[in-house]
Amino acid sequence: MNVAMPIAESSHTPVQTPTPTPRLREEGLTDSDRHFAIAMHISPIALTLLGAAPLGLIAPLVLWAVRKKHSAFDDDHGREVINFGISFFLWHLVLAITIVGVVLWPVLWIVGIVNNIRGAVHAGRGEYFRYPMTIRFLS
Secondary structure (H helix, E strand, O other), X not given: OOOOOOOOOOOOOOOOOOOOOOOOEOOOOOXXXXXXXXXXXXHHHHHHHOOOHHHHOHHHHHHHHHHOOOOHHHHHHHHHHHHHHHHHHHHHHHHHOOHHHHHHHHHHHHHHHHHXXXXXXXXXXXXXXXXXXXXXXXX
C-alpha cells in the first residue's frame, strides 16, 4: 500500500553559508613598499630564467636586508620568500635521493614558479602571503 507521509515542518533557521574571510591587508603602503615586495617574489624566477639560479636566493636576501627596517610589510614578505627559497632547496634534496623524486622535479618547479607569481600578485595588492609547504626558518 502506498501512503504518503506528511512532511514535518522545520522549525530551525535556514543554513547560511559563511562569507570568506578577507586576506590580511596593509593599508597606506607606499608604491616603494609594494615594488620591493614584488621584486623579492619575482627575483628568483628572473634569475633562474637568466641562468643564474644559485643567485635566486641571494637576490631576495639582499632586497630583504635593505628593506626590513623600513617597512614591516617588506620585512614579512622578505622573510617569507627566504623561507620558501630554503624550503625549495631542501625539497630538491629530498626529491634527489628518490627515484620518484627525479620525475617530480618539474612539478616542484611549476609549483615554485606559480607560488612566486601568486606572492608577487598579493604583494602588489598590499596583501600578506604565505607559501604552502614552507618551513618557517625565519619567524
